[in-house]
Amino acid sequence: MQPNASRILITGVLTLNTVIEAVNRGEIFRFLAKPWIREEVLATVDNAVQRYALVEANERLSIDTLELNDKLVKSNSELEDKIQQLELQARDLEASNQVLEENFNHSLEICFRLIEAFHPVLGEQTKAVASICKEIATSELLSKRDREVLKVSSWLYNLGKIGLPRELLTKSLNDPQSLTEQEQILLHHYPVYGQTLSGFVGALEEVGLTIRSHRERFDGQGYPDGYSRELIPEPARHLAIAVAFVESALPRDEALEYIIRNSGKSFHPEAVRLFMKSSNLSNLPKKVRELTLAELEPGME
Incomplete structure (x- = not known):
């Protein structure tokens, strides 16, 4: 199956119904009537190849974008978890520093009282x-x-x-x-x-x-x-x-x-x-x- 293939219809039947059915059901890229001109056929084939390459590239890009979005969502979730952990650690560290500062000031007070008592x-x-x-x-x-x-x-x-x-x-x-x-x-x-x-x-x-x-x-x-x-x-x-x-x-x-x-x-x-x-x-x-x-x-x- 080649869903992205560029289809070209060359026919001598020029009824309107035939054209409409070919476009709607066959998803025709270009429609050429007989007798055709050689240069027109070559140009049509070249354009079809370029169109196929663009469609394929766009499809790959869409797939890559979806994968990147999934990774980004996962990374953002992990980042939020890490931020919450860091915030908890920061609060714990702040509390620890406050206790250390209180203990240090208490030690200074004890030393001063010792000097004063002496x-x-x-x-x-x-x-x-x-x-x-x-x-x-x-x-x-x-x-x-x-x-x-x-x-x-x-x-x-x-x-x-x-x-x-x-x-x-x-x-x-x-x-x-x-x-x-x-x-x-x-x-x-x-x-x-x-x-x-x-x-x-x-x-x-x-x-x-x-x-x-x-x-x-x-x-x-x-x-x-x-x-x-x-x-x-x-x-x-x-x-x-x-x-x-x-x-x-x-x-x-x-x-x-x-x-x-x-x-x-x-x-x-x-x-x-x-x-x-x-x-x-x-x-x-x-x-x-x-x-x-x-x-x-x-x-x-």
């Missing part, structure tokens, strides 16, 4: 430093990752001090100039202890490095590793300034002048500029230090 002054200093670093972290000059590292580090930088003898810690807060060389060596290890302890809070390698380096100086005279300039992690440069301001025994304005004066010495110049720009100086937290009984006066807060 020595209340450390707790007050930590809150003040965290307040300054939160303000600095609003700057777009810092990458998103460095902003997060700075904020977390500001809550944990004092963690290493709970490994120091309480007497040494009190002495370092009240009269750091009276520390012996051995006591200074011991005190200079607290950033290393802090780096180690911060590892128990979570996967905080960058936070640990920031805590370890926040006592380094721009000129390389800091501790514990003697890093200088760009070797100091960027969050640690900003944390160092916040800690220096809060722990300074100088009045507020003099402490700010000290930080500016030591730009390029103790502190990274860019970090100093960002501190002065980002920290609303009128809203800087109160400086924190421990007072002896002899220093207490009526009306002091």
